[in-house]
Structure formats: structure tokens, C-alpha cells
Amino acid sequence: MHKKIMYTCRMSSSKLLKGSLATIVLKLLEEHEKMYGYEITQRVKEITAGEFKITEGALYPTLHKLEAENLLTTETQKVDGRVRKYYKLTKEGNAAAVSKVAELEEFIVSLQKLLDPKLGLG
Amino acid sequence: MTKKDQITVVKYLKSLDIRSMEFFEEMYDHILSSFQSRKDLNQNIDVHLRDVVQPGFGGAKGIQRVMKSQQKLRQKAIFKRAKDLFLSYLISWPTVLITMVIALVIFQLNALFRPKDVLLIIMTTSALIPASIALGGQIKFYFDCKRQNKPYSSSDLNKRLLLIAAIGTNLMNVLLNVVAKFIWGSQKGGLEAFSSYSWLQITLSVLFVLYALVVIQLLKEKFITKLAI
Incomplete structure (x- = not known):
């Protein structure tokens, strides 16, 4: 029973996370000069102590979409004999990171007020 | 490892x-x-x-889904860039001057040669030059991959660009063989039909030259002829 509830919680948080994935990626890239796909998944896992797990099936389409929208640019580098693709923020991407993070923060505050009206009264 | x-x-x-x-x-x-x-x-x-x-x-199919969605996004981004470049020749200053100069040159060429010949030469060169550059680049890339023993032999970006570079030849074919016959019937050849109206001949010629300029610019911006590393 407990296991089932845990699973449901994970499922719901992954759905919630999906909507904020682009913002998370932009925020991470704002803090780090450049990152590659696998590194992003590991960084999120590390920051959230394993609570959030970004799946590759969701991450790569997000990275490719942001690249197509010109918010990200890429550069390749040879690492361990293979080509590694790094993602970096463009000028537009930097601006988008700031506005999307602010938007998400506002949303979280509003959501908190909604879930706990006492917070809103203060 | x-x-x-x-x-x-x-x-x-x-x-x-x-x-x-x-x-x-x-x-x-x-x-x-x-x-x-x-x-x-x-x-x-x-x-x-x-x-x-x-x-x-999300399984092997999930990996393929990611690949296909990237291909679609890339195609969309290339077409958007092509559209922006094309529109800049029609409505943006000072690039619109280039379009005006092209139109003037075609007008002068019509006075020197038969409009039908002018249209034929402009259409074929505008359609074939970008397509040849794109195809040549693809072939070079293919042989580079083989020479370096890479497990792949093409670039998706090149493939998407080749599609846009091939539109000119297809468009020429459709205009001369399908549209012309549909509008004027089969009594006139496509070239002759389009050349019988000077405004139409000049517009078509200008559009084809602009198409070639846009595709060449796109290839210059994005085309991969060498392996990344």
C-alpha cells in the first residue's frame, strides 16, 4: 500500500516536473557556462537528492526544442575519444531564463497561497 | 570501458x-x-x-521518437529561416534594393534576348546551382565519413537543407509542365506561356533568383561539409 502511494507521488511529481523542464534547463545553463545532456540529468538528481529524476526521453526533446527556438546554441568537443555536444545559452536564452524562472517563482507563490490560504493573509 | x-x-x-x-x-x-x-x-x-x-x-521506440522529433524541429527551423531570408528581400531595407536591381537587370536582358530564353536560363541556373552545391556537399561528407571510418554516413542538417535546395527544380517542373498547361492548355509550351506576359516573366525570374540567393545563404550559414571533429 505504502509502495503504491509512493509510486503515485513520483508519477505526479514527474508530470508536474515535465511542465517546468524547459525552465529548469535554462536555469541550470544560466548557472553553468555549458552542459551536456547526461550532465544535466545528473545535476538535477544531485541538487534534489534524487527526488527529481529527469528522464532522457523528456530532456532531449526539450533541449532540441530550445535549440530550434534559438534559446540554446551548441558546441562540440572531443572527450575520451568521442564527440560531446555541449549546450549553451544564447543572448535570447539568457533573457528567457530570467523571465521563465521569475514566472515559475510567481506561480509557486500563487500555488502556495492557494494550497495554504493562511500564507496569503500574512 | x-x-x-x-x-x-x-x-x-x-x-x-x-x-x-x-x-x-x-x-x-x-x-x-x-x-x-x-x-x-x-x-x-x-x-x-x-x-x-x-x-x-521509454524504450527503443522512445529513442527513435526523440530522433524524429529533432528532425521535425530542425526542418521547421530551416524553413522558418528560409522564409525570413526570403521576406527580407521583399520587405526589408536595404535588401529590397537587391530585388529591385535584379528586376532591372532582367528587364534589360529581356530587351537584349528573347524573354523565353531569359526565363529558361534564370530558372535552370537558379534551380540547379543550389541543388548542385547541396548535393556536392553531401557527397563530400559521405566520403569523409567513409574515409574516417565513421559509423554514420550523413548529416541530418545536410539532408534537411538538400530538401529545400531541391524545391527549385521541382517547382520549375510543376510550373512549366503542370501549371502552364492547366492555365493555357496544351497549345503553348510552359516557357512560352509564362513569357507572353512580361510582368509574369519578370516576377517569376526575380522569385527564382531570390530563391537561389536564399538557399545559397542558408547553405553558407548551416551546411556541414566537414566532420565536426
Whole structure:
């Protein structure tokens, strides 16, 4: 029973996370000069102590979409004999990171007020 | 990580029909990075692919889905860039001056040569030059991959650009053989029909020259003729 509830919680948080994935990626890239796909998944896992797990099936389409929208640019580098693709923020991407993070923060505050009206009264 | 592990990953990606440089390199690096950081060092590459990599993408089909969605996004981005470049020749200052000069030159050429010949030469050169550059680049890329023994032989970006570079020849064919016959019937040849109205002949010629300029500019901006590294 407990296991089932845990699973449901994970499922719901992954759905919630999906909507904020682009913002998370932009925020991470704002803090780090450049990152590659696998590194992003590991960084999120590390920051959230394993609570959030970004799946590759969701991450790569997000990275490719942001690249197509010109918010990200890429550069390749040879690492361990293979080509590694790094993602970096463009000028537009930097601006988008700031506005999307602010938007998400506002949303979280509003959501908190909604879930706990006492917070809103203060 | 052994050479055998690397070969297994190459074979795995090939089995998923991943044959273009961009996605192949990204997935190859992702899988090997993941394998190198595995917690259980006794886990072999086959088990890692089955238990870690595939579930992360939602199965083998999930990996292919990511590849296809990237191809669609790339196609859309290229067409958008082409549209922006094309519109800049029609409505943006000072590039609109180029269009005006082209129109003037065509007008002068019509006074010197038969409009039908002018249209034919402009249409064929405008359609064939970008297509030849794109095709030549693809062929060079293919041989570079073979020479360097790469597990892929094409670039998805090049493929998408070749599509846009081939539109000119198809458009010429449709205009001269289908549209002209549909409008004027079969009594006149397509070239003759379009050339009988000078405004139409000049407009068509200008549009074809602009198309060639746009595609050449796109190829210059994005085309990959050399391997990344």
C-alpha cells in the first residue's frame, strides 16, 4: 500500500516536473557556462537528492526544442575519444531564463497561497 | 570501458536506424557517459543498455521518437529561416534594393534576348546551382565519413537543407509542365506561356533568383561539409 502511494507521488511529481523542464534547463545553463545532456540529468538528481529524476526521453526533446527556438546554441568537443555536444545559452536564452524562472517563482507563490490560504493573509 | 563496449553501443545505435551524425554522436556520448558512471561496476554494457538507457528514453521506440522529433524541429527551423531570408528581400531595407536591381537587370536582358530564353536560363541556373552545391556537399561528407571510418554516413542538417535546395527544380517542373498547361492548355509550351506576359516573366525570374540567393545563404550559414571533429 505504502509502495503504491509512493509510486503515485513520483508519477505526479514527474508530470508536474515535465511542465517546468524547459525552465529548469535554462536555469541550470544560466548557472553553468555549458552542459551536456547526461550532465544535466545528473545535476538535477544531485541538487534534489534524487527526488527529481529527469528522464532522457523528456530532456532531449526539450533541449532540441530550445535549440530550434534559438534559446540554446551548441558546441562540440572531443572527450575520451568521442564527440560531446555541449549546450549553451544564447543572448535570447539568457533573457528567457530570467523571465521563465521569475514566472515559475510567481506561480509557486500563487500555488502556495492557494494550497495554504493562511500564507496569503500574512 | 573496452573497445568491445564501444562496438556494442555502435551496433545498438545502428540497430535503431540512427544513421545521421548529429543524433548518433549525441546518443553515443550519452550512453557511454552513463555507462562510465554506473554504480554497479560489474554491470556489463548489454545489461546497462537494457536496464538503464532504454527505460530512460521509454524504450527503443522512445529513442527513435526523440530522433524524429529533432528532425521535425530542425526542418521547421530551416524553413522558418528560409522564409525570413526570403521576406527580407521583399520587405526589408536595404535588401529590397537587391530585388529591385535584379528586376532591372532582367528587364534589360529581356530587351537584349528573347524573354523565353531569359526565363529558361534564370530558372535552370537558379534551380540547379543550389541543388548542385547541396548535393556536392553531401557527397563530400559521405566520403569523409567513409574515409574516417565513421559509423554514420550523413548529416541530418545536410539532408534537411538538400530538401529545400531541391524545391527549385521541382517547382520549375510543376510550373512549366503542370501549371502552364492547366492555365493555357496544351497549345503553348510552359516557357512560352509564362513569357507572353512580361510582368509574369519578370516576377517569376526575380522569385527564382531570390530563391537561389536564399538557399545559397542558408547553405553558407548551416551546411556541414566537414566532420565536426
